[in-house]
Amino acid sequence: MITFDAVTKRYPDGTVAVDRLDLEAPTGEITVLVGPSGCGKTTSLRMINRMIDASEGQILLDGTPVQGIDPPTLRRGIGYVIQQAGLFPHRKIVDNIATVPYLLGWDKKKARARAMELLERVGLDPALAGRYPFQLSGGQQQRVGVARALAADPPVLLMDEPFSAVDPIVRTSLQDELLRLQSELNKTIVFVTHDIDEAIKLGDRVAVLRVGGKLAQIAAPKTLLSEPADDFVKEFLGHDRGIRRLQFISTGGLRLRTDLTGLTDAGDEPWRLVVEDGRPTGWVSRDRPDELEPYGTFVYGRDSMRTALDAALLSPSGCAVAVDEQGKVVGVATRETLDQALAEAADG
Ligand SMILES: Nc1ncnc2c1ncn2[C@@H]1O[C@H](COP(=O)(O)OP(=O)(O)OP(=O)(O)O)[C@@H](O)[C@H]1O
Ligand SMILES: [Mg+2]
Numbered sequence: 001m002i003t004f005d006a007v008t009k010r011y012p013d014g015t016v017a018v019d020r021l022d023l024e025a026p027t028g029e030i031t032v033l034v035g036p037s038g039c040g041k042t043t044s045l046r047m048i049n050r051m052i053d054a055s056e057g058q059i060l061l062d063g064t065p066v067q068g069i070d071p072p073t074l075r076r077g078i079g080y081v082i083q084q085a086g087l088f089p090h091r092k093i094v095d096n097i098a099t100v101p102y103l104l105g106w107d108k109k110k111a112r113a114r115a116m117e118l119l120e121r122v123g124l125d126p127a128l129a130g131r132y133p134f135q136l137s138g139g140q141q142q143r144v145g146v147a148r149a150l151a152a153d154p155p156v157l158l159m160d161e162p163f164s165a166v167d168p169i170v171r172t173s174l175q176d177e178l179l180r181l182q183s184e185l186n187k188t189i190v191f192v193t194h195d196i197d198e199a200i201k202l203g204d205r206v207a208v209l210r211v212g213g214k215l216a217q218i219a220a221p222k223t224l225l226s227e228p229a230d231d232f233v234k235e236f237l238g239h240d241r242g243i244r245r246l247q248f249i250s251t252g253g254l255r256l257r258t259d260l261t262g263l264t265d266a267g268d269e270p271w272r273l274v275v276e277d278g279r280p281t282g283w284v285s286r287d288r289p290d291e292l293e294p295y296g297t298f299v300y301g302r303d304s305m306r307t308a309l310d311a312a313l314l315s316p317s318g319c320a321v322a323v324d325e326q327g328k329v330v331g332v333a334t335r336e337t338l339d340q341a342l343a344e345a346a347d348g
Contacts, residue, residue, distance in 0.1 A: 001027045002048060002156065002188060007057035009043050009213070017043040018213035020057065025205075027062075027155075028186040032203035034193055035236070040213030041192040045158050048190065049078045061156070076104070079149030079157040079187075084165045085141040087133040093119070093144055094129040100152040111151075118147040123177055139170035146178070150185070159191045163198070175201055196237055200225070200244065208233050222248040242346075246306035249345050251298055254308065254338075256322050256331025271317035278328035283317045297321045300330050305341060312338055 004023040010016050018040040025031035033041045046052040047059055050071045059066045066074055087096045094115045095102075101111035119126055122143040133141055142162060149157055163174045175198065182189065193199055199206045200221040207218040210232055217229035225245040228234040234241070260273040274281045274292060282292030296311030300322040311320035312335065320333040 001025065001060075001062055002031075002190065003058075003060040003063075004044070005058045005060065007044075007047065007054045007059055009040070009047060009052065010055040016213060018047070018054075021209075021213060021215055023207055023215065023218060025188060025190050027188045029204040030182060030189040030191055030202050032191045032193060032199040032206045033209060034196055034199040034206060035209035035216075036211055037194060039209040039211045041194075041209060042160055043213070044209075045160050045190060045192050048156075048158055049075050049080060076100070076152065077154045077156060079152075079154045081145045081149045081157065081159045081162045083161045084138070085133070085145030085162075087141055087144060087148070089133050091132075092129065093131050093133070093136070096133065096144060097147045097151055099148055104152060114151060115147070118150055119144075121150075121181065122147045137170075138166045139174060142166060142170075142174055143177070146181075150181075155188055157187045157189045159189065161192055161194070164193065164195070171198075178202065197244075208236060243306065243309075246309060246342075246345060247304040249305040249341070250301065251303055251305055251308050251322070251333075252301040254300070254322070254333050254341055256300070256337070257334055258331045260329070260332060271319070273317075273319075273321060273329070273332060275329050278326075280321050280323070280329050283315060283319075285316070293317075295321050297323045297327075298333075299323055299325060305338075305345060308333055309338060309342075 002025040004021045007018055007021045008016065009018040021044060033044060035041060043052055047054050048066065050066055053067070094112055097115035097118055098111040101114055116126055116129060119129055124140060124143050128136060128140065133144070136144065145162065163171045166174065179202065191202055203221055205218060206221055206224055208216045208224070210216045217224065217233050222245070224233070225237060225241050228237055260275065270286050271283045273283055273295070280295050280297060283295055284292060293316045294314060296314030298308040298311045298320055302325070308320045312318055312333065315321070318335045320338065321329060322331045322333055324330050
């Protein structure tokens with residue numbers, strides 16, 4: 001657990017970057033710091049590993065003030081990942097990853113073996129080990145950055161906008177990869193971003209900061225979306241807050257229809273779902289029985305209401321096709337059913 005206890009950072013020119021910040025980042029969880037540019041995210045993060053020292057207040061690592069731990073010792077237990085990875089350009093990938101093990105005096109063979117193991121762990125081809133950073137894509141470099149931070153298996157990981165320099169598709173895959181890694185590794189992660197969607201996707205808890213380094217709210221993503229503390233948080237969350245809330249509501253409770261004909265809820269036109277070998281192939285209407293129309297699916301019980309609603313919008317019938325993990329049809333959620341679920345969601 002990392003605890004900020006009334007932490008203030010005043011830079012020599014008088015700028016108050018962080019103002020009496022109280023915060024807890026629980027062990028084994030991802031705590032995200034989010035907020036507009038200049039709100040003190042990086043400053044807060046760097047005070048944890050003492051790249052910056054707090055002016056007032058204390059930061060505690062499992063109850064011990066970090067100010068009392070000498071920086072090299074402190075940083076041995078804290079991995080640090082930054083934007084654009086910050087790799088050493090003249091070192092091969094394998095040696096970049098092994099940086100901390102080398103510093104810790106591991107023998108070269110062991111350190112390299114560890115680096116190779118991590119390369120695979122973060123989803124990279126071991127063949128990249130002998131390349132230099134400039135010979136990798138931005139997304140690959142970012143993965144190497146994560147591998148390097150994990151090399152000495154530190155319990156704490158600090159990540160400062162690690163994925164913000166890559167395109168949206170690569171970014172999504174890096175986020176997914178981080179969540180997968182975290183489910184195996186259970187690190188205590190403090191993750192900085194200015195992207196609220198990223199914060200909501202990754203955070204077990206999300207701390208919203210405002211300029212001047214004041215905490216506006218800290219809460220689980222679901223709570224943040226349903227109960228923003230004030231107008232600033234509301235504004236920061238954006239206008240589709242309601243829709244995004246749906247991603248935290250399970251489809252497990254939806255009542256499905258299993259007769260797939262005469263689904264008239266969407267209007268006068270009865271639609272029928274065509275299924276082959278248990279899989280959906282399309283919707284047909286009574287008037288044009290030979291034309292297969294598109295359909296949208298969601299995995300029943302695993303996907304969220306947001307996905308179910310999206311699936312309904314993609315179908316001319318207005319119904320969402322529920323499938324199991326193997327993609328086989330288990331039923332259909334009609335508009336009526338979805339409406340009901342949405343009404344319940346609106347009630348909280
Ligand atoms: N060395 C410094 N001296 C004076 N002021 C500084 C210094 N470093 C940062 N600041 C100021 O402190 C405030 C917080 O900076 P910080 O880098 O922590 O913000 P941030 O939330 O990480 O922003 P961004 O999203 O742009 O990275 C800003 O107003 C910044 O200008
Ligand atoms: Mg920053």
